[in-house]
Amino acid sequence: MFVAIRFTLLILVSMGLLYPLALTGxxxxxxxxxxxxxxxxxxxxxxxxxxxxxxAFTRPEYxxxxxxxxxxxxxxxxxxNLGPTSxxxxxxxxxxxxxxxxxxxxxxxxxxxxVTASASNLDPHISVANALRQVxxxxxxxxxxxxxxxxxxxxxxxxxxxxxxxxxxxxxxxxALETKNSF
Numbered sequence: 009m010f011v012a013i014r015f016t017l018l019i020l021v022s023m024g025l026l027y028p029l030a031l032t033g034x035x036x037x038x039x040x041x042x043x044x045x046x047x048x049x050x051x052x053x054x055x056x057x058x059x060x061x062x063x064a065f066t067r068p069e070y071x072x073x074x075x076x077x078x079x080x081x082x083x084x085x086x087x088x089n090l091g092p093t094s095x096x097x098x099x100x101x102x103x104x105x106x107x108x109x110x111x112x113x114x115x116x117x118x119x120x121x122x123v124t125a126s127a128s129n130l131d132p133h134i135s136v137a138n139a140l141r142q143v144x145x146x147x148x149x150x151x152x153x154x155x156x157x158x159x160x161x162x163x164x165x166x167x168x169x170x171x172x173x174x175x176x177x178x179x180x181x182x183x184a185l186e187t188k189n190s191f
Contacts, residue, residue, distance in 0.1 A: 062132040069149035133175040
């Protein structure tokens with residue numbers, strides 16, 4: 009019986025205390041930005057978001073993210089679990105498609121990520137096609153040439169290492185719009 013208690017205490021201390029401390033230390037030493045949540049700060053040092061979690065932008069002078077059933081609430085991550093034959097899902101996508109067309113003047117086909125949520129509802133990225141469809145609206149709202157906004161989109165496009173399609177982080181893109189020298 010004492011062997012079982014000692015073994016339990018050994019596992020508890022090693023796996024419940026030493027292992028997490030070691031991983032935290034390694035993360036802080038080699039990947040401090042990622043280990044601390046990939047936070048993004050403004051010019052005054054105030055935390056304004058994370059490059060890992062999407063945020064809702066609704067004003068016309070900003071690029072809009074993909075829909076999120078949970079309002080980008082990181083404490084409530086997860087999909088809606090509605091299947092492709094769900095009337096509720098079809099109705100939501102129909103409304104989102106209409107809204108996207110009204111805001112962006114976009115014609116068919118609309119990029120899929122413009123009207124569908126990600127599996128986690130936290131995805132901070134949009135496709136390049138989605139961003140390019142929003143360029144005229146953003147340029148008009150900011151009274152800037154669409155060519156300049158498009159150049160910024162192309163400049164900030166992230167190209168993954170393997171097979172994923174290129175994408176953009178919406179928060180990073182919108183912050184770049186706010187800086188005077190970015191485009």
